[in-house]
Amino acid sequence: MKNPLLIKFDTLYSSAPFSKIKNAHFKPAFIEGIKIAKEEIDSITNNKNVPTFENTIEALEFSGQKLDTISRIFFNLNSAETNDEIQKIAQEVSPLLSEFSNDVTLNKDLFKRIHLIYDIKEDLNLTSEQEMLLTKKYKSFVRNGANLSEEKKIELRKIDAELSKLKLTFGENVLAETNDFELHLTTKKQLKGLPESVIEAAELTAKQKNKKGWIFTLDYPSYVPFMTYAEDRKLREKMSFAFGARAFKKNNFNNEQIVLDLVNYRYKRAVLLGYKSHAHFVLEERMAETPETVKLFLNDLLNKAKPAAKIEFNQLSEIAKLDGIQQIQKWDSAYYSEKLKKELFDLEEEKLKPYFKLENVINGVFQISNKLYNLNFEEIFTIDKYHEDVKTFKVTDTSGNYIAILYADFFPRKGKRNGAWMTSFKGQWKKDGENSRPHISIVCNFTKPTETKPSLLTFNEVTTLFHEFGHALHGMLANTTYPSLSGTNVYWDFVELPSQIFENWCYEKEALSLFAKHFETNELIPMELVLKIKKSSNFLEGIQTLRQLSFGILDMEWHGNNPTGIKNVKEFETLSFKNTQLYPDVIENCMSTSFSHIFQGGYSSGYYSYKWAEVLDADAFALFLEKGIFDKETARKFKSYILEKGGTEKPMKLYENYRGKKPDNTALLKRAGLIK
Template identity: 80%
Template sequence: MSNPLLENYKTPFSTAPFSKIKNKHFKPAFKKAINLAKAEIEVICNNPEVPTFENTIETLDFFGQKLNRISSVFFNLNSAETNDEIQKIAQEISPMLSEFSNDIILNKKLFKRIQLVYDIKSELNLTAEQDMLLTKKYKNFVRNGAHLTKKEKSELRIIDTKLSKLKLQFGENVLAETHDFKLHITNKTQLKGLPESAVEAAQMLAKQLHKKGWIFTLDYPSYIPFITYADSRELRKTLAKAFGAKAFRNNDNDNQQIVLNLVKLRHKRANLLGYKSHSHFVLEERMAESPEKVNNFLNDLLSKAKPAAQKEFNNLSKFAKKDGIEQLEKWDSAYYAEKLKKELFDIEEEQLKPYFKLENVIKGVFTIANKLYDLNFEEIFTVDKYHKDVKTYKVTNTSGNYVAILYTDFFPRKGKRNGAWMTSFKDQWKKGVENSRPHISIVCNFTKATNTKPSLLTFNEVTTLFHEFGHALHGMLANTTYPSLSGTNVYWDFVELPSQLFENWCYEKEALNLFAKHFKTNKIIPIDLIDKIKKSSNFLEGIQTLRQLSFGILDMNWHSKDPTGIDNVKKFESLAFKNTQLFPDVKENCMSTSFSHIFQGGYSSGYYSYKWAEVLDADAFSLFLEKGIFNKQIAQKFKLNILEKGGTIKPMDLYVNFRGKKPTNTALLQRAGLLKQD
């Protein structure tokens, strides 16, 4: 049987041939690619020549490219276009990949060659990028068990296999729970307060499911409008409790035991490798360096945000009391926040949405990228897609040179997980005269067009699109030699800088004028609305900051201490949230059981990164504000020192090269309105 995954892609720009790939192709392709990669490792190990940077370190970084391409296709589909069969394959494939990874890391002959090169590093006259690659390779082997005994290596293999399966199962359970709940309304009076677009979308969904009335789900484009605008407090409560109870219902999709197993196995693994905790292991390779530094960082921000958050909560509670609400609950927060925002700033999301037609926002993002980084985007129709909603773009620079392929996937559907993310189908690298360009994808869940309206974004969705596009820029503009140092392959508390920085343009008049046009009249967003966006940008910032900090604190609580005595997920979580809690607890709800960032994704001991990177992005954008938000010189400096460099140099050195100094949190506190005024 011919297998398109194993053949050299004879496609435009060597893109993945999605239309030819069937589920049956994946398992045989993985098996074959793993064997090919093992053979490549054997060649390195058995090379009779003395180990050198070129024949060992460099060769190792380029090995297994076919396996990497197959993995990127498969696991991206498992996130954006999955089904029962793909999930079953994932459960079978993940242990194989975990075993293969350990075969490499725990290979004595291979490590001996790496160590021989590392020991003479100072004599090799390496470039900064080569030095970083060698250091990272060596440390990766040492940190992941190269020095362990045979018995310890065997134990590590067992732990890693279990972890790979548990992470997958966690994600599958969250997805199943998200799709399991549907709020079916047949009484029109219960729709009171909802925007026309939300009602129409719910009606369309009901028709698709052959039901009368309206259906609301836990997908963000359905959930957020309902929880924000529905006048029925009882129905808001029903939806909010369902959202908060995902994988916490003692059913087949329950994640409580999986959470406990994950944190205990991670701790056991860290101990086996000589680390005090999982956080100590992870943070050794982060800008923050240690759990102590992370906790100090979080607690410092907490001390500044909590008084503001408490004051905001009290004001919101007083406002809701006018409506007869004696105790503000979680399902009241968005509803009364939107009403208070309207009262204070004379602005509401529905007022803004007509100016944010999805197609216009995309054009705006492209125009801003052109003004800053000389990029052009042309939609092309010759590249295969994995779903009809996906669009593909050829990215070039102003000289017409090919830079990247960009995939965009913007609408929710069955088989696609909630949230938004950037990923890649192919990394950038250089070999000889070839600069092999990347294939980047951004995936979001925005409101679809209805029968009467195009896809209109909330302002929050606009910032989400800008955020993911910032990540995409990091991937698309990558210009490094080695694939493992390319693009977003940087420390996780640095990776959010390009994404969070790019969000800042959403708030600037000069940028908004490029794309914020009314979908009917094509009139540019009025200046008074822009002023209101700016003035309301800090609205409830204390509460939002406290919420983000609470997630970071929960993450560190799970991973920086010995978890062996924990037997109750909810009880442990409640203690972790103690200093950040504003709303009464909901006993049927649990954050941890659907906290995919830390239990399925790569953010364990890293959720603090969002706030850490905010310090960097606020400091960086203050330079754009000073020199001009489209200042080409500053943009080029950011491109050359940050976006192109990937992980070739230590992040703080990259930042200082761009900014001329280390960042302080002053700009962040000023922007958030949390800086005490003298």
């Protein structure tokens, strides 16, 4: 039987043939994919002709495409539709991929050819994109050990193999702990304060598990509303404890040693390559450039946000005292925030939700993309999906040209990790006269429809959808020659600009009027609610900023120094949080053991980039506010200078081309209400 992963996809738009792919196909496909990729590398190094940009750099750039396709499909499923078998395969193939990656970057003959071309790049009359590709390839080899001695290359291989396994195990443990907990309630009294829609969803979860009553889980659509509305403080405490203790309990899923191993291996790797720390290694290829810049940036914002955060915290404490609570705790945070919001703005999340039916919000995202970037979205039912919940769309421009395929996966389930993300099953590139278009995917965890209600989003979930769709636009509108410079392949502290700027449209009346319609009456969201949303847009911004900064600081503490002396994860974390802490510490809880962004995802030494990109997005959106939020010329500039260009030029140059100036944090501080 032929392995569907190894033959050309004979499908519409060459989309992944999910229905034909079995778990058993993956490992053989990886082994064969690596073999093919190695043969492609050999054909470059065995080429007797003088090394040229075309026969070496371009040939290398387009090698390994079969392996890339297999990897994208497999690791996307491992995040969105995993099971024990897939996780076992991931543990088996990750070291093979790590070894192959080392085989490439430590290949002396290949590097020799790249080096020769790099040395004469000034004489080659390259385009700016070709020059960027050459520089990126050369630096990638140097930064991954090409100049090391043979002995040190062996050591690097061992470190990389360990790191690939540790990251996987970390993620598996967090997922197992998230799935393992359930709060099973059996009396109506325990549900006091919870909205009807939340109760209904919990009843459905219990039914699906063949139990009577109501079940709440640590998945965000269940956890967040419970923490926001449940009046029973003891139950909120129980939920909060469970969430904060994920992978921190004395069981088989404990991540403490894994965290220590990860930071030590990353440090060891950086030192081996001649860097002071993992953060020094990472930030060399970021807009920020150094850990010192990041620390200055975070501390500057901390000094501006902390006074506001303390005032807001005192407001929450005062409102909690009315219920006899002398010391507000973490499990009171969302509950009293909601009460305070109602008091200050007469605004309740539950009053907003009927205006944000998921289908309407998706339609709104599509209409806004059409007004800005001339895109059309048509749901299609002729390509394979990896789960029945997934929706698929063909994206075209207003002239009917095919732009991309979009997969959208919105609801939580057992084999899917928490949170929201954008990814791709196929990148974009130009070759042999053809512009090969991307297949983009957005994955979220929103409340599922119940027997009586459609999926209604909180406003926070609306902004999440817009955020991920901003990333998707970056991927879908990619228009570069080389895949490794296309779409979201940009500096990590630049990648959040397209996602975060897109959130701004959620707060604008002109945009809301396109999609914020009551799910039963179709009535447009009342103007007074729009004004309240706008007024509350920087509600508790001091506390929110402090929270984000605390994560960025923790990340830099783990990765910006020598970690070899750290023996206790919790003690180290507590020390890192000392300048940002508002709530009393919970000794049984630990953030680091479930901090997937930095220990499983790609955000190690990069968590600061959310705030960094907020500075960019506030400054960039200020131009839309000045010209009009649907101004065609501003949108054209953002599309052609930011969204289409990928990583073909330095981000600051792209930004200045769009904005006509360097960014500054004035717009962000004003928007956040931290300065007048």
